[in-house]
Amino acid sequence: MLRALHKIPGLIAALLIVVITLSGAVLSVLPALEVVQAPAQSEPNLTVATLAERVAIAYPGVEQIRRAPSGRITAFYFNDGRPGAVVIDPATGQGVANYEPSAFQRWMTNLHRSLFLDDAGRLTATAGAASLLVLSLSGLMLTARRVGGWRRIFLRLRGPLMGRLHVEVARLTVVGLLLSSTTALFMTASTFGLVPEDSGPPAFPTEVSGQTGAVPGALSLLRDTPAAALRELTFPYPGDPTDVFALKTARGAGYLDQGTGVTLAWVDHGLWQRLTETIYMLHTGQGAAWLGLILGLMALGAPVMAGTGVILWVQARRARPRIKGNTAAGLADTILLVGSEGGSTWRFAATLHLALTQASHKVHTGAMSQFTPSRYKCAQRVIVLAATYGEGAAPASAKGFLDRLAALPQAPEIPLAVLAFGDRQFPVFCGYAADVMRVAEEKGWPQLLPMATVDRQSPQEFARWGRDLGQTLNHPLELSHSPAIPRSHALTLISRRDYGAEMQAPAAILRFAIPKAGLLARLTGRGFSRFSAGDLLGIVPVASPVPRFYSLASGHGDDFVEICVRRHPDGLCSGQLLDLTPGESVQGFVRRNSDFRTTHNAKPVILIGAGTGIGPLAGIARANHPGRAMHLYFGARHPDSDLFYGEELRDWQADGRLASVTTAYSRTSARAYVQDALRADSARIARLIGEGAQVLVCGGRDMAAGVVDALADILAPAGLTPALLKAEGRYVEDTY
Template sequence: MLRALHKFPGLVAALLIVVLTLSGAVLSVLPALEVAQAPAQTETDLAVAALADRVAAAYPGVEQIRRAPSGRITAFYFDGGRPGAVVIDPATGEGVADYESSSFQRWMTNLHRSLFLGDVGRLTAAAGAGSLLVLSISGVMLTARRVGGWRRVFSRLRGPLAGRLHVEVARLTVIGLLLSSVTALFMTADTFGLIPGESVTAFPTEVSGRVGAAPGAMPLLRETPVASLRELTFPYEGDPTDVFTLKTSTGEGYLDQGTGATLAWADFGAWQRLNQTVYMLHTGQGAASLGLILGLMALGAPVMAATGVILWAQARRARPRITGNAVAGQADVILLVGSEGGSTWGFAATLHDALTQAGHKVYTGAMAQFSPGRYKRAERVILLAATYGDGAAPASAAGFLERLEAVPRTQTLPLAVLGFGDRQFPQFCGYAVEVARIAADGGWPELLPIATVNRQSPQEFARWGRALGEALAHPLELSHSPVNPRAHALTLISRREYGAEMQAPAAILRFAVPKSGVLERLAGHGFARFSPGDLLGILPEGSAIPRFYSLASRRRDGFIEICVSRHPGGLCSGQLLDLQPGDSIPGFIRRNPAFRPARNRKPVILIGAGTGIGPLAGFARANSRRRPMHLYFGARHPDSDLFYGEEMRDWQEDGRLTSVTTAFSRGVSRAYVQDALRADGARIAHLIGDGAQVLVCGGREMAAGVAEVLSDILAPSGMTPALLKVEARYVEDTH
């Protein structure tokens, strides 16, 4: 529901919002220009009485003196029956320039207020302001959900440029956009009389009938400072029943033109003061600096509109076309998908095709469209559900849980749930788990126990497919090839050889960062930003399935670096290690945001073996703030397998690494990294007790051994690696 509130108003009203915000940004500059051009008022205690006398002396036919919120004073007068208007110097009462209303300002104001369409245009502009208000509120809520809560709403963002730019601009401008949209709606409601007003001061019915009193002698004008003046209207010449009308920032009233006495006065009430404040906040009139700030913030709306459309188009492009989709009422298999970025739809398309080829009539749709009453001939329901953020529903599953809970407990359709997620996150497949729980509580028969797919693994998906085939009493082979991002040619610029003495060739490979323009990156076609711990996908020649390597560098380093060891019969590792400087191989970035040091000053314990040193070295290289960072590294032999040996010494000297502990299985004293941890158990227990985070990278067997040792080390304190994982303080990247 929240995403729908954000997406649809944005798409429908994007052009209208752009017109309103751009015209509003232009208008926001005008109050500041007025302030800059207004004559300075040297007499700060000048009274309206003195000003009126000066102006009347210079322009005997003066009709009105008006002071704008910018401080500019304008006199309107008749001279020989011809009207005139001048900008007044308050020190002399003389005109310093002819006053001419700006046709450009009028044109821009009419565009902004009503799109040149009168009342219909005002209502249309109000609809645009309402859409902007909905977008601002829903956008803030979506941002909080995306980053894991309100406390982290201003945390650093990662991901494609268009998405980051969309949210970053929103975070900078949302307060201004909220203020502008709310005040615009208030002003529209006031224009159409929807807001209760307060009665103005009634025109006096009894006057002296005399004329000729000088403004300078009128007590009320002598007590009123020019700084609070809004309008002073002179009586019509030759009409003894007319009066002076005074409007200030605090009230309005009438003065007798013969005696100078105050005939009536009323201070503005709460609604009138609120109206003035809203007008000032929306237009910047009377607060030029605020107007400029709001105008700058308004410029964020076109940027968000453009990036929002790009994100919508990218999501549409990422969702594959489902061929041969049966009508929901005719299908025997109902396949529903909950996806955030579109990748789960790819798995659904593979499953849909396999089931169709096996003779089933399959309807595939979004979980948000769940409607059991439509499934007249269904024999089973299959749910493929990804998890968004911290256990939340993905985009295409909005409202599904509410609909599922509302289904009567008389359902007989067997149901299977397959979750998609990343085990590095504490709430791994949390949404799918919640779906399965509610389905079980609602009495839905279980077609299969809930299963999960980690990091879009085709192998895990295929295993689940075979289990599904057994439940359906026929073979089912799911051969899924995830849609990879666009690959770029990566050119090798240097290589450092290791492992030759141990007959285990390995190398640190450094590639140039492919160049891409801003427009390419906005469209999602450029080479993505990356940090240590993210994954470099390499597409080896002769295979469509990428192999992934943890990155040892970040984009600002100016190069792409990975550690690679040759695996017997390894297609990708062999091709990588055969590369020479100048050679190229296609590759792309896959984000791995969970595997990196937390953004705090707590200590970090880095544990790795072999080429698993890659991202850990990247973390050390990027540790410019010199937070405590302790490295435990295991390799075969110090003379052939000590990756980053020289850098480790340099990083210790400049404080990027607090300590380095190594263990070599083929050295003089044979040991593994687990042994080094056990020997240093007291310090490790102390560091973890102080809030340290543990990052482990390398083979699965090594990681299992590390977890076992840490369990022993932490046992006296009551902590375990599992508990640390829940707190995101124990993170693994294994292969």
């Protein structure tokens, strides 16, 4: 419900919101320009009486003096029967420039307030402001849900660039958008008489002295009123003894006798008048130019969010593939239910649907939100493919599934299999699928297979699960899932360094030339025009459509592409890479891995890796600047065989890019692993993390699990855990 509330108004009102916010941003600059252009008031104790006398001397036919919230003072006068208007220098009362209302400001104001459509346009603009308010509030709640609560609302985000950009801009601008939209709604309500009003200015006096000739300096109320509080002073019509001075200030409004100077009537502004003026100031910036500029800058976030929101919606629509040959739910022997947020899980479901259909199954694929067991008349199994949104929440196409399951009087008799999709970088890995499995077990739903997980859309883990499913179904089931592959480029090997032969574990550091990028790619940062150590290099092996990914050990500034590769038994891609000789090429592309980055501060960094996992850590150390303490803990088999980057590590330690290097070797007499090195150095590890250090781990999953256990023991006395560090963005992994 919350996501629909956020998405639907955004898509419908996107263009309207863009027009309103862009015009509002332009208008927000005008008060600041008025402040800059208005003559400065150099006399802090200047009164309305003194100001009026100076203007009256300079312009004997003065009719009215107005002071704008910006401080600009304008005098309106008649000279030989012809009207005139000038901007006044308050120090002299003389005009410094003719006053001409801005046609541009009037045009832009009409566009912003009513779209040039009078009352109908005002109501349309109000609908845009209401949509912006709904989007801001629902977006805040969605962000809090995504990051795991309000206390973590400003934590570092993970995920695809477009989604992160959408949320980051929202976090920077949401306060201004909430303020602008709320005040706009109040002002519209006031315009249409829906807000209570005070009694207004006093009635025009009917009894006056009939005398004339009092000068402004003789009027006590004008002497007691600071010029900074003036809104408007209207002079009596020349020769009319029944007319009076009319004064409006920040405090109230009233009338003064033009002969005696007596205050004939006065009314202070009431609560609603003061509230209305405050809201007008907050919305327009009139009287607080700096606030107007800030709100204008924040308003520019709305067009950015509208654009990124539409792109995200289009991406989600495109990401959901059309399921060919989708059997009706009542005729299918296999029900596939999909819980997906961005659409990637639907693509896995399409691969599974096709493989099962080719194996002569009748398959129905639908969203988890459409879960209706009574329709599955011929079903022999239910398979749930569920991703997790944020910190354990249901993804978009799974809303309501758990409620429907919990409401069943008894679980379906047909067996269930749950395949969970997630990212181990998140503290709650596959949390929603785990909730589905828990509720299903509580209901007594029989299991077809134990719950399995797919980390970061791994085709290999998906294929392994498919083989397990095939064994359960008593027939082979090969799931060859090919994610959308970006355009690849030819990578030419320029050098290689070989390791591991003595340990019968061949490995190499492979260095490729950076492919040339076109102008558009350089401007947009696509392809190999921009990459960092820790990003992923996708290699497309010969005779396989499925790429393999290797963590980059270099950044674009290094002027080469480098990876660290170990040969795996029967490894198609690793075998092809390690068979390359300088001058030969492979096809590859870059996939951003923005989660695996050092934080942008000067706090210490602890790099932990084993085997070829040192690759991205070496790239991060190479790019480090002396002054930021980086401590490397590295595990390998033997120093004579597997000490990747041995010479560079010594050089980087000598020039300060690495503060320390600690190694552990599993095939020497000491027989130690990297987690043993961490435990042996527990005091320093605890001190560094207490100082705010970030931990980056790269290597095999078993190694990473051992590191988590070691750090859990090291941090326990301080009340910290690796999970807490992950939630704060201070513990990131790149595991395989």
